[in-house]
Amino acid sequence: MTLEGKVAIVTGGNSGIGKAIVLELAAQGASVVVDYVSHPEATEALEQQLAALGDDKVIGVEADVSKVADLQRLIDKSVEAFGRVDIMVNNAGVETRTDVLSTTEEQYDFVMNVNLKSAFFGTQIAAKQMIAQGDGGAIITISSVHEDWPMPGNTAYCLSKGGAKMLTRTAGQELGPHGIRMINVGPGAVATPINAATMADPEKMKTLDTAIPLGRMAQPEEIAGVVAFLASDAGAYLNATTVFVDGGLMHSSPGL
Numbered sequence: 134m135t136l137e138g139k140v141a142i143v144t145g146g147n148s149g150i151g152k153a154i155v156l157e158l159a160a161q162g163a164s165v166v167v168d169y170v171s172h173p174e175a176t177e178a179l180e181q182q183l184a185a186l187g188d189d190k191v192i193g194v195e196a197d198v199s200k201v202a203d204l205q206r207l208i209d210k211s212v213e214a215f216g217r218v219d220i221m222v223n224n225a226g227v228e229t230r231t232d233v234l235s236t237t238e239e240q241y242d243f244v245m246n247v248n249l250k251s252a253f254f255g256t257q258i259a260a261k262q263m264i265a266q267g268d269g270g271a272i273i274t275i276s277s278v279h280e281d282w283p284m285p286g287n288t289a290y291c292l293s294k295g296g297a298k299m300l301t302r303t304a305g306q307e308l309g310p311h312g313i314r315m316i317n318v319g320p321g322a323v324a325t326p327i328n329a330a331t332m333a334d335p336e337k338m339k340t341l342d343t344a345i346p347l348g349r350m351a352q353p354e355e356i357a358g359v360v361a362f363l364a365s366d367a368g369a370y371l372n373a374t375t376v377f378v379d380g381g382l383m384h385s386s387p388g389l
C-alpha cells in the first residue's frame with residue numbers, strides 16, 4: 134500500500150480521528166492539506182511533527198467546512214500548493230447530544246451543516262476537481278455506526294450520519310463512471326475529544342466497554358489505517374458503501 138504522489142485533504146484534521154488520518158496518509162507518502170477551524174497551534178504542532186520526520190508535504194488551511202465558499206477555498210489551496218486533489222476525507226463533525234423534543238433550530242443547523250452539508254459540498258467541489266484532472270479519486274466520509282444505528286438523545290447527529298450514508302450510496306453511483314470512489318468509514322466508539330465527557334466517567338466507560346465485543350474503545354490510529362487502505366489502490370474496488378470499524382459494537386447484544 135502506498136499513497137506516494139497522491140494529494141489528500143482532511144477536514145477537521147488537527148484533532149482526534151482527523152489528526153490520526155493526516156499522520157497515516159503522510160506516512161504512506163501522500164501530500165496532505167490539514168483543514169481546521171480552531172486551535173491553529175494544534176495544526177502548527179502537526180506540521181512540525183511531520184517536518185521533524187523529514188516530511189514537508191503538509192500544509193494547514195483554516196476553513197469552516199459548513200460554508201461552501203470556505204470549502205471551495207480549501208480545494209483551491211490544495212491545487213495551488215500541490216497541483217491536484219486525489220483523496221478528500223470529509224471528517225469534520227460535531228454533536229449536541231439533544232433529543233428530538235429539545236433540539237433547537239440553531240442546534241439542528243449546527244450539526245447538519247458541519248456534518249452533512251460539508252460532506253455534500255466537499256464531495257461536489259472535490260469531485261469537480263478530480264473530474265477536471267481526469268484520473269479519478271477517492272472521497273471518504275467519516276460517518277459512524279449511527280448512520281444505521283439509532284442513538285436516542287443524539288437525534289440530529291444520527292440524522293446527519295444517515296444522510297452521509299445516502300450521500301455515499303447515491304454519489305457513488307453518479308461519480309463511479311469518472312473513476313471516483315465514494316466510501317464511508319463508520320467508527321464505533323473512539324478515544325477522541327468528542328467523547329471527553331464519557332471518558333471522564335468510569336461508570337459510563339464500564340457500560341460502553343461491556344457493550345463492545347472487543348472490550349474497549351478504538352484508538353484514532355485504528356480508524357486512520359482503514360482510511361489509508363481505502364484511499365490506496367488496495368481499496369480500488371470499494372465504492373458506494375460503508376466500512377464499519379466498531380469492534381463489533383453495532384451487532385452486539387450486551388446482557389442477553
Ligand SMILES: NC(=O)c1ccc[n+]([C@@H]2O[C@H](COP(=O)([O-])OP(=O)(O)OC[C@H]3O[C@@H](n4cnc5c(N)ncnc54)[C@H](O)[C@@H]3O)[C@@H](O)[C@H]2O)c1
Nearest residue numbers: 145148149150170197198224225226277320322323325327
Ligand atoms: N470519536 C468517536 O467515537 C466517533 C465515532 C463515530 C464517528 N466519529 C466521527 O469522526 C469524526 C471526527 O471526530 P473525532 O472523534 O475525531 O472528534 P474531534 O472533536 O476531535 O474532531 C472533530 C473535528 O472537526 C472539527 N470541526 C468542527 N466544526 C468544523 C467546521 N465547521 N469546519 C472545520 N472543522 C470543523 C473540529 O475542530 C475537530 O477538529 C466526526 O465526523 C465524528 O462524528 C467519531
